[in-house]
Amino acid sequence: xxSLPVPSALSTGVGAPSAxxxxxxxxxxxxxxxxVSSLPLDPEGRTWIRLEGxxxxxxxLIGWPPGTDTGWHxxxxxxxxxxxxxxxxxxxxxxxxxxxxxxxxxxxxxxVDRERQLAAQDGRAFGPHHVHQVFNPSQEEHAVSVHAYYPxxxxxxxxxxxxxxxxxxxxxxxxxxx
Numbered sequence: 505x506x507s508l509p510v511p512s513a514l515s516t517g518v519g520a521p522s523a524x525x526x527x528x529x530x531x532x533x534x535x536x537x538x539x540v541s542s543l544p545l546d547p548e549g550r551t552w553i554r555l556e557g558x559x560x561x562x563x564x565l566i567g568w569p570p571g572t573d574t575g576w577h578x579x580x581x582x583x584x585x586x587x588x589x590x591x592x593x594x595x596x597x598x599x600x601x602x603x604x605x606x607x608x609x610x611x612x613x614x615x616v617d618r619e620r621q622l623a624a625q626d627g628r629a630f631g632p633h634h635v636h637q638v639f640n641p642s643q644e645e646h647a648v649s650v651h652a653y654y655p656x657x658x659x660x661x662x663x664x665x666x667x668x669x670x671x672x673x674x675x676x677x678x679x680x681x682x
Contacts, residue, residue: 587627591647
C-alpha cells in the first residue's frame with residue numbers, strides 16, 4: 505500500500521526521534537478522525553497504510569478485524585510506539601531484555617509476562633529489545649492503531665511460544681511488507 509503524508513503539525517522536528525517523540529506522533533495521528541477513517545477495513549485480515557513518520561521514522565495505520573493478532577515478535581532493534589485509534593487492543597509483552605542474536609530457543613524466567621489493555625487513545629512507547637504480541641480481543645468490533653518505529657524496521661523476528669519456551673520461527677524483511 506502507498507505512503508500517506510501526515511500533517512507537519514504532527515512532526516517532531518529535526519533529528520532522530522525518541523520513543524517519546526514517536527508516541528506523541530502516534531497520539532496525534534490517532535486523534536485525526538479523517539485519517540483514521542480513510543483506512544479500508546477488511547473483515548478477514550489486517551489492513552494498513554504506510555505513513556510518513558517524524559525524523560525519518562517509519563509509521564503505519566493498521567486495521568485489526570475481530571480476533572486478529574500479530575503473534576510474538578520484535579522490531580529488529582528499532583524503538584517505537586503505538587496507540588489505539590479505535591476499538592480496543594491487548595498487548596502481551598516480556599519484561600526482560602532478550603538477546604537479539606545467537607539463539608533459537610529460550611526458556612523464560614517466571615514473572616516476565618505483562619499484559620495491558622489499550623482502549624482508544626491509549627498507547628505505549630518501547631525500546632529496541634521489546635518483544636510482544638498485540639491482538640484485538642473483540643469478536644465483533646474492528647480496532648485501529650498507529651505504530652511508529654525508528655530507525656525504520658530493518659527486520660522483524662517472529663517467535664512461537666509454548667509456556668515458558670520462546671523459539672525463533674522466522675525473520676521477515678521489509679520487502680515482504682510492501
